[in-house]
Amino acid sequence: xxxxxxxxxxxxxxxxxxxxxxxxxxxxxxxxxxxxxxxxxxxxxxxxxxxxxxxxxxxxxxxxxxxxxxxxxxxxxxxxxxxxxxxxxxxxxxxxxxxxxxxxxxxxxxxxxxxxxxxxxxxxxxxxxxxxxxxxxxxxxxxxxxxxxxxxxxxxxxxxxxxxxxxxxxxxxxxxxxxxxxxxxxxxxxxxxxxxxxxxxxxxxxxxxxxxxxxxxxxxxxxxxxxxxxxxxxxxxxxxxxx
Amino acid sequence: xxxxxxxxxxxxxxxxxxxxxxxxxxxxxxxxxxxxxxxxxxxxxxxxxxxxxxxxxxxxxxxxxxxxxxxxxxxxxxxxxxxxxxxxxxxxxxxxxxxxxxxxxxxxxxxxxxxxxxxxxxxxxxxxxxxxxxxxxxxxxxxxxxxxxxxxxxxxxxxxxxxxxxxxxxxxxxxxxxxxxxxxxxxxxxxxxxxxxxxxxxxxxxxxxxxxxxxxxxxxxxxxxxxxxxxxxxxxxxxxxxx
DNA sequence: CTGACGCTTCGGCTACGGCCGAAAGGTCGG
DNA sequence: CCGACCTTTCGGCCGTAGCCGAAGCGTCAG
Numbered sequence: 001x002x003x004x005x006x007x008x009x010x011x012x013x014x015x016x017x018x019x020x021x022x023x024x025x026x027x028x029x030x031x032x033x034x035x036x037x038x039x040x041x042x043x044x045x046x047x048x049x050x051x052x053x054x055x056x057x058x059x060x061x062x063x064x065x066x067x068x069x070x071x072x073x074x075x076x077x078x079x080x081x082x083x084x085x086x087x088x089x090x091x092x093x094x095x096x097x098x099x100x101x102x103x104x105x106x107x108x109x110x111x112x113x114x115x116x117x118x119x120x121x122x123x124x125x126x127x128x129x130x131x132x133x134x135x136x137x138x139x140x141x142x143x144x145x146x147x148x149x150x151x152x153x154x155x156x157x158x159x160x161x162x163x164x165x166x167x168x169x170x171x172x173x174x175x176x177x178x179x180x181x182x183x184x185x186x187x188x189x190x191x192x193x194x195x196x197x198x199x200x201x202x203x204x205x206x207x208x209x210x211x212x213x214x215x216x217x218x219x220x221x222x223x224x225x226x227x228x229x230x231x232x233x234x235x236x237x238x239x240x241x242x243x
Numbered sequence: 244x245x246x247x248x249x250x251x252x253x254x255x256x257x258x259x260x261x262x263x264x265x266x267x268x269x270x271x272x273x274x275x276x277x278x279x280x281x282x283x284x285x286x287x288x289x290x291x292x293x294x295x296x297x298x299x300x301x302x303x304x305x306x307x308x309x310x311x312x313x314x315x316x317x318x319x320x321x322x323x324x325x326x327x328x329x330x331x332x333x334x335x336x337x338x339x340x341x342x343x344x345x346x347x348x349x350x351x352x353x354x355x356x357x358x359x360x361x362x363x364x365x366x367x368x369x370x371x372x373x374x375x376x377x378x379x380x381x382x383x384x385x386x387x388x389x390x391x392x393x394x395x396x397x398x399x400x401x402x403x404x405x406x407x408x409x410x411x412x413x414x415x416x417x418x419x420x421x422x423x424x425x426x427x428x429x430x431x432x433x434x435x436x437x438x439x440x441x442x443x444x445x446x447x448x449x450x451x452x453x454x455x456x457x458x459x460x461x462x463x464x465x466x467x468x469x470x471x472x473x474x475x476x477x478x479x480x481x482x483x484x485x486x
Numbered sequence: 487c488t489g490a491c492g493c494t495t496c497g498g499c500t501a502c503g504g505c506c507g508a509a510a511g512g513t514c515g516g
Numbered sequence: 517c518c519g520a521c522c523t524t525t526c527g528g529c530c531g532t533a534g535c536c537g538a539a540g541c542g543t544c545a546g
Binding site for chain 1: 248249250251252253254255256257258259260261262263265266267269270287305324325327328329331332333335336337338384387389414415416
């Protein structure tokens with residue numbers, strides 16, 4: 001009551017996400033790219049009219065934004081807050097009822113490197129974090145990352161923009177739990193800027209129709225050289241049982 | 244899909260929260276205290292059998308935990324993760340469709356000081372944060388708090404336990420948006436420890452049947468002295484239009 | 487101008503989920 | 517040991533929301 005948000009407000013928002021078709025659409029949009037209504041209908045496994053209704057409701061609830069382009073309508077997540085929200089829900093969903101699906105050799109490319117709305121995820125993201133921490137460019141403490149002084153200089157020479165637009169509440173560093181690897185990787189403004197930079201200089205390139213990111217040939221060597229990745233960074237995590 | 248969480252998992256969780264009766268129950272439990280099934284039924288505005296069904300589903304979804312005590316059954320949130328999740332949803336719900344209810348003179352006690360699951364909220368929480376930042380015991384940067392060296396010493400002399408149980412992922416400091424005041428206050432392990440400490444030494448005491456916290460007489464002077472609160476900390480935020 | 491295509495609106499069907507009253511466990515008090 | 521109380525289970529009612537086919541707009545291509 002005295003709180004600005006009532007139970008029915010909370011319920012309305014959660015119910016909006018709480019339909020399988022809509023949830024699948026949001027998940028599909030978590031790749032960060034805008035998709036057409038048709039693509040989203042296919043992703044959600046429903047007919048076009050059904051999808052249209054769902055998308056209208058998502059737009060009315062400000063979870064997605066729409067942009068007309070010719071005879072297509074491109075839908076995308078309304079902003080980073082929405083991506084974060086969905087992400088947190090996914091984390092909680094993975095924890096709750098024991099549904100820890102073992103890694104599973106589903107799509108190796110996705111597990112290696114993918115975009116998570118606006119930043120990197122997958123083993124590459126974890127290897128980068130590990131290397132940054134090892135070289136004291138990033139500090140990891142109690143579930144949060146912080147950028148060190150040397151780290152700041154490092155990213156600036158790399159051409160990664162660090163300054164926030166004035167009035168930005170979004171933190172520079174955020175830890176984002178990697179579902180496939182179960183360890184935190186780097187999100188926040190720095191995560192976004194790094195993601196953009198690596199794509200802009202074509203070390204990574206998006207794979208059409210997927211959230212996976214391909215590591216280009218120059219990227220291969222560039223990443224290892226610039227970040228000091230270990231030679232075996234592509235391997236699965238060192239597992240105690242593998243000894 | 245290759246991610247550990249599928250759309251239907253996400254939907255199942257969100258739909259669980261997405262019912263008005265269940266949402267109201269979760270909200271009522273955000274105070275941090277365990278409530279009986281009957282109390283929750285009243286809070287949600289449904290009959291006992293209906294509430295029982297909802298609670299069973301919440302428990303099965305691991306959002307609440309139940310504890311039998313005589314002929315009562317006490318329900319509480321399953322953990323800090325759940326509180327955080329609900330909190331984030333409330334933040335998003337407040338933002339989305341413009342439903343910014345002006346502060347409203349609803350319950351002055353709640354706006355002054357209340358518990359937010361396991362930490363403090365309300366004007367007191369904000370005044371504490373402001374004072375801690377002003378005295379360089381807490382640093383605020385880009386939406387996150389960090390504890391300074393002097394701050395660490397300060398809290399230790401205050402008797403606030405800072406060390407984490409081994410293997411804890413929960414961050415020491417987290418910013419938690421205060422709905423009634425629209426500014427971040429202190430959550431995380433430090434927020435919890437501070438909350439406990441202030442209640443343990445009876446500077447604050449819970450108001451039965453409410454999330455409000457009463458400031459005791461010794462607390463009144465103790466808080467101002469220990470934290471260096473300004474004399475007018477109880478006043479509403481300095482508003483530009485008040486000049 | 488006309489046909490193809492993408493998307494939305496409309497109308498009707500169906501089913502799932504919330505709701506309650508009645509009755510059945512348990513648990514405590516006299 | 518019996519009655520009062522809290523909670524859950526059961527059974528049936530009802531409304532809402534999801535779903536699709538058909539038809540209606542807008543846009544692009546030839």
